[in-house]
Amino acid sequence: MGYRRTSRNTWVPKHQDSDEDEGVAVAEAEDEPEGEERFRPPSSSDTRFTAFEARMLAMHEAQNKFIQDSFTSMQEEQRQFFAEMRTFMARFPPP
Structure with a gap:
């Protein structure tokens, strides 16, 4: 057609x-x-889809950055916790 x-x-x-x-x-x-x-x-629906696709991509990238930042922050907190725990265990060894 x-x-x-x-x-x-x-x-x-x-x-x-x-x-x-x-x-x-x-x-x-x-x-x-x-x-x-x-x-x-291109029709207006093509244009709207392209804009929607761009927004979804931006949102996906923002989510990935947030997850990566959260993961990095958790790793740092975990590293500090175990460093403090090693110091504590060295100071007060189990009986």
């Missing part, structure tokens, strides 16, 4: 004709050789 441009400069499937575009559809059909693919410009 091909697409055509209406008089309002929008893209619609070829089989959908409105009354206002009746003459335009016939003229456009003569200009296009059958079976040739035409360029389909």
